[in-house]
Amino acid sequence: MNIQRLLICICVVLTAAISATAQSKVWSTEQAQKWGKENPWYCGVNYIPATAINYTAMWDKTSFSPEVIEKEMKLMKSLGMNCARIVMQYAVYEEDPAYFIRTLDRFLSICDKYGVKVMPIFFDDCAFGVNTDPTVGKQPEPLEGWYAWVWSPSPGYSMVVDERTHGKLEKYVKEVMNHFKNDPRIFVWDLYNEPTNTTMPERSWPLLRKVFTWAREVNPKQPITSGLWNENKELNDFLASNSDIITFHCYASKEETEKVMKEHLKLGRPTICTEWMNRVAHSTIPEILPMLKEAHVGSMMWGLVNGKTQTHLCWGHRPEQLPYTGVWQHDIYKGDYTPYSAKEIEIIKKTTK
Template sequence: MMKKTTLLLTAALFASALCSQAGASERWTEKEAREWAAVNPWFCGFNYIPANAINYTAMWDRTSFSPEVMDRELALAEEVGLNCARVVMQYAVYAENPKHFIRALDKFLEICDKHHIKAMPIFFDDCAFGASTDPQTGIQPEPLEGWYAWAWSPSPGHTMVIDERTHPLLETYVKEVLTRFADDDRILAWDLYNEPTNGGLAFRSMPLLHKVVKWAREVEISQPVTIGVWSGDEELRRFSIDNSDIVSFHCYSDAAYTREMCRQLKAENRPVICTEWMNRPTGSTIASVLPVFAEEGVGCMLWGLVNGKTQTDLPWGHRPEHGEYTGPWQHDIFRGDFTPYDPSEIDLLKKYCK
């Protein structure tokens, strides 16, 4: 208990020092947001996790961080013309060894830059699909055949989200990462929290969501911040929009509903990016929805790139007892051998992205 108390006190003092050194920022004005959009391209990209990583802990962990895999896969994305990648950072890896995590993030950004891809790092993620709601560093489990993302690891994990006594540690993490990369033009934007209240947490996520916004505003950074609109709850939706420099949202629906969402959010008079889409079984397909984003001038980041250990070709909620899945892939555009799942999709992406 004494050790934990000392860690929390040290974290609070360090976060305070970072805040006083870095200054503070306010939400961008609509004019500032539009000026940012004017000097950037139309963003068309993907949510990224390496095919050899079963979760984001594996992506960043010192036992399995694989820059050579990332280099090959991001080269594939560059060939298609995709120009941005969204990725969850794992607090547990930072907590174990902050220097390793910062080096790993810097290396990932170096690889992105090599392939002309801007990154959108995410600090926190509530999603959980089966095995655990709290991450463990080190060697990760192997896939369980027939189970969608069974070993997915939230960040920082549900226990820390709920236990506000641990939040000073998270404040240190957020502020150190933001301060280190405050003026890094390899970063498109910072996504502060992926799908808060998901994974069964409900509104127990709200205290951390409010805090991460405050922490981010206490650091002077050059990139925009965003929180994706993803649920139908109006309070959460409004909070996410009102605390975003650029508006982002998730939509796995058909073309008509996607267009409606685009137009609703464009009414905020800020740049808009759909940071999660493409679910073939629900009608969110490249053939039908990509043209909508292009016509509406809304950026888009599909899920995902190369199919691998997360088994996101399966539908949400699929379990081994459901038997073999024979329907269309839910996510991913390339097989593990880098051949396209559907060559016509790649042709269409190249048409719009290049």
């Protein structure tokens, strides 16, 4: 009997180990290609409501605005767009996890009503002003002339570098992902936006490695990814080898974008350019969008309606440089929902047919 029990225990341990191994594997190329064939060509935007100054404001109890989101998703549908990439905010989750999950669910429902699939992002290292640790509640109003002046990373630099807090972040990732891991309204999980894009890039590595481990343990139905965004070979090798599908950022001319795109396509996986469209850097809709469509590379430009983030300005723009008289860097609609360029709108609609 003792031997039988021992054998049973061994079998249980082996089964658990095999299961854990299966969960931790990156999708095979064949599995990724199958996903690509089952999904349409994705074309959309990096989305933040025009009334939100940062992603904290997008989700916070004081400023979440389903009415604005509905109006802007309707605008996306009119363009033929079918996807939106958004950053979730850990600080809002931490304050009230149940509220955050309900709010994310409501956002997904609004998007679904207009045929828009969602790519949520858990973590983000980007900051454009003095705000590197988000706080919930009413957010500051814009400082005219300052590009994204209170943009709030998630979870914030203090938690990224303090590994004692990572247990809280693990709970966040797993609870949100487990809740939506079979949800068809989500088409990809983006685990970390531009990891290492800080003054201390090496401090992002522990959280980056962990979030991939946590996601594999959940084993969602949707693919997981994190976008290649710079020329750091170590980082790019890690992201490419751990992502089910390839995503990348490229704010550059048609020639440079095509070069980068073709390099990523060599990996043989579905590929989406999750950040592009910077008119100042010659990353323009007439030049880039048709090329991405022809290559069947997904397109997610930045962004939709110009608002409190002031992303029509150039990166690094400050109030003392006003008035700004150059072309808009980002966004395709003005705050009154009229097009920045009628020609761009025409090209988008023609390409998404």
